[in-house]
Amino acid sequence: MKRIIAPSLLSADFAFLYREIKMLNESEADWYHIDIMDSSFVSNISFGSSFVKCIKKYANKPMDVHLMIMQPERYIEQFKACGADHLHIHYEACVHLNRTIFSIKEYGMKVGVAVNPHTPVYLLQDLIQDIDFVLLMSVNPGFSGQKFIKKTYQKLEDTKDLILKKHSSALIEVDGGVNLENASLLFKNGADILVAGTTIFSNANPQKMIHRMKLGKTT
Numbered sequence: 001m002k003r004i005i006a007p008s009l010l011s012a013d014f015a016f017l018y019r020e021i022k023m024l025n026e027s028e029a030d031w032y033h034i035d036i037m038d039s040s041f042v043s044n045i046s047f048g049s050s051f052v053k054c055i056k057k058y059a060n061k062p063m064d065v066h067l068m069i070m071q072p073e074r075y076i077e078q079f080k081a082c083g084a085d086h087l088h089i090h091y092e093a094c095v096h097l098n099r100t101i102f103s104i105k106e107y108g109m110k111v112g113v114a115v116n117p118h119t120p121v122y123l124l125q126d127l128i129q130d131i132d133f134v135l136l137m138s139v140n141p142g143f144s145g146q147k148f149i150k151k152t153y154q155k156l157e158d159t160k161d162l163i164l165k166k167h168s169s170a171l172i173e174v175d176g177g178v179n180l181e182n183a184s185l186l187f188k189n190g191a192d193i194l195v196a197g198t199t200i201f202s203n204a205n206p207q208k209m210i211h212r213m214k215l216g217k218t219t
């Protein structure tokens, strides 16, 4: 089991973005998690590919881009050009998911399929062997700072079972409401990657927080 920490830039201080990137570069964080929102799939608007491009210039870690947009197939080329290393698309936002998954791979990126809290993971049974990540949403997507949905523990279990049954090598990523209290349990229960925004960026010492999350500390 990996213990990958992917801080979500949505909670960063945009006025001091370079400082935040430098802080993450020098931390034990593994990836940059970047949330793209279109005000259609989710009600919020965040930032677009030019934001990813700016971060890529200074970041020394993989860019984990989470597309919360309808018909994400329209933007694959654009995000590749801006430096995305991983592209997550939502099961609920994509009609021709098989084609989109393979298109992302053809562009040389790793691909994740994200599922909203209401979407059962058995729906991934015919694609689980084709993807690199399952992104389990542990809040309803759109905003940072929301409360973790406990049903996620069951979904984690279901995802692990599916991965095992289908001999898939997909890693499990959990996104939303992750804090020091649930992080160690999530890792223990099979999560490979944890995304955290508020918990990391609202802390007076984000680097220390990342360190504690990685170690599975609970306080």
Ligand code: DX5
Pocket: 008, 010, 011, 033, 035, 066, 139, 140, 141, 142, 143, 144, 145, 146, 175, 176, 177, 178, 195, 196, 197, 198, 199
């Ligand atoms: C929610 C986003 C998350 C969010 C996490 O729609 O996908 O990545 O930034 O923020 P926290 O950790 O504050 O829930």
Ligand code: ZN
Pocket: 008, 033, 034, 035, 066, 175, 195
């Ligand atoms: Zn996200």
